[in-house]
Amino acid sequence: MTILHLDDLAPGQVYELGRRTLGRDEIVAFARDWDPQPFHLDETAAAASIYGGLIASGWHTVCVFMRLYADGLLARAAAMGSPGVDELRWLRPVRPGDTLAARLEVLEVRPSRSKPDRGILRARAVTLNQHGEEVLSFVATLFFKRRPAATEETDP
Amino acid sequence: MTILHLDDLAPGQVYELGRRTLGRDEIVAFARDWDPQPFHLDETAAAASIYGGLIASGWHTVCVFMRLYADGLLARAAAMGSPGVDELRWLRPVRPGDTLAARLEVLEVRPSRSKPDRGILRARAVTLNQHGEEVLSFVATLFFKRRPAATEETDP
Numbered sequence: 258m259t260i261l262h263l264d265d266l267a268p269g270q271v272y273e274l275g276r277r278t279l280g281r282d283e284i285v286a287f288a289r290d291w292d293p294q295p296f297h298l299d300e301t302a303a304a305a306s307i308y309g310g311l312i313a314s315g316w317h318t319v320c321v322f323m324r325l326y327a328d329g330l331l332a333r334a335a336a337m338g339s340p341g342v343d344e345l346r347w348l349r350p351v352r353p354g355d356t357l358a359a360r361l362e363v364l365e366v367r368p369s370r371s372k373p374d375r376g377i378l379r380a381r382a383v384t385l386n387q388h389g390e391e392v393l394s395f396v397a398t399l400f401f402k403r404r405p406a407a408t409e410e411t412d413p
Numbered sequence: 414m415t416i417l418h419l420d421d422l423a424p425g426q427v428y429e430l431g432r433r434t435l436g437r438d439e440i441v442a443f444a445r446d447w448d449p450q451p452f453h454l455d456e457t458a459a460a461a462s463i464y465g466g467l468i469a470s471g472w473h474t475v476c477v478f479m480r481l482y483a484d485g486l487l488a489r490a491a492a493m494g495s496p497g498v499d500e501l502r503w504l505r506p507v508r509p510g511d512t513l514a515a516r517l518e519v520l521e522v523r524p525s526r527s528k529p530d531r532g533i534l535r536a537r538a539v540t541l542n543q544h545g546e547e548v549l550s551f552v553a554t555l556f557f558k559r560r561p562a563a564t565e566e567t568d569p
């Protein structure tokens with residue numbers, strides 16, 4: 258299996274990262290641990306809220322993206338972590354039974370000037386529901402290693 | 414107990430939201446579920462990484478903030494969820510045994526023009542370690558209800 262390095266990534270590339278269905282029990286369990294608000298925990302309270310029914314914590318949706326990204330891309334990539342993300346938006350509620358699909362769209366690839374063995378990727382992280390509607394979007398900054406050969410070319 | 418509404422919040426207010434210590438087992442368990450990268454899972458692999466040892470998933474740190482915010486403020490607030498966050502930065506690694514403290518700094522309070530029963534809060538979410546160093550920062554946009562009395566004043 259070829260390991261993805263910064264040199265393999267280019268603006269315009271789109272990586273489809275897989276799918277996962279969120280059940281009611283998983284939504285409630287995540288919320289109990291991390292985001293215990295009534296509209297994530299309890300059907301009756303959620304029905305009376307502006308959401309009209311139980312919805313997943315937005316951080317749960319982010320974590321589902323992260324897991325699909327880890328399995329679908331990081332597992333075969335020379336990745337070095339991330340300093341942060343921008344423009345994170347929860348665009349639509351995620352409800353019990355929704356099937357989420359994760360996608361990474363490469364925006365920008367930039368070798369590091371100070372550290373020739375690595376570089377910076379900017380990419381849009383998107384999560385869609387089973388109707389093809391975006392439920393989550395954010396712009397991630399990601400560190401990737403360069404191929405040893407590529408390093409030698411720029412640093413002979 | 415007085416429930417916090419938008420009308421109780423003002424720029425410059427700082428809410429201290431409590432503390433939580435992250436153990437090694439919790440760090441690994443979270444990473445197994447949501448962010449299975451070697452430097453979150455395995456001490457030996459982590460020692461060989463750029464982080465020099467096991468670190469918590471950045472999303473774990475975010476979730477710890479969220480839980481402290483839920484217990485420390487949302488539990489006594491008329492909150493209605495969030496459309497998103499900006500400028501999320503993982504500023505320093507979080508390591509096993511670190512004690513994290515969460516803080517919310519109110520930046521801006523704006524009543525909704527179209528919906529007089531609610532408004533928008535912008536606030537900086539900060540997480541610090543036991544040395545007082547920031548490990549996480551982001552700017553959250555949050556919906557809060559207005560007090561019924563306040564609503565009547567602006568919408569007689």
